[in-house]
Amino acid sequence: MGEKTARKNNQISEQYIKEILQSLKSINYGSITLVIQDGIVIQVETKEKIRLK
Template sequence: MPAPRLAPGDIPQKAMTYILQGLRTIRYGEIVLVAQDGVLMQVEWSEKRRLDCWQESEDGENSYTERALADLAARIRKDFGLLQYGKLVLIIRKGRLLQLERTEKQRFTGLDGEGI
C-alpha cells in the first residue's frame, strides 16, 4: 500500500522525530529539509567531526530540554511551511542549533527557454 501523500508544509511526526534526534546528537553539522510543491521530499543529515573538538564531540547527547525541543520543532514547522520549492537548512555548531537558512527556488517560464 503506498504511503499517503503529505500535505504542503507538513512534517510528519516520524520525520520530526528524526530531525530532533539529529539536534540531540550532532555537535557540528547540518540537517536539510527539501521541499517540492511545498511537500517534504527528503531529510538530509551531515555531521562534521572537528579534530580540535574531538573529545567534546564524544560526550553523547546535547543538552536540550523537552520544552526547548518542542519550541524548536514548532519553529522548524513554521519556517518549512513557508517553502514551496527549496531547502530549510538547520546549522548546528557546538551541539546547538545556531541558525536556520531557508533557500527558496523559483521557476520562471516563458523567457529564453523553459524554466531555469
C-alpha cells in the same frame, strides 16, 4: 495522521518531526538540510563535521 493527510494540509507528520529532532540531537557540529518539493518535505540530509584539536 497519515502521509496523505499531511500532504493535503502541508504539514509535517509527527514521525518526520521525531526524525528531524533525533538528527538535531545526534550531531555536535554540522548541518541538517530539509529538501522540499511542492511544499512537502521529501528528504532530510544530515552532515556531521568532526573537529580535530
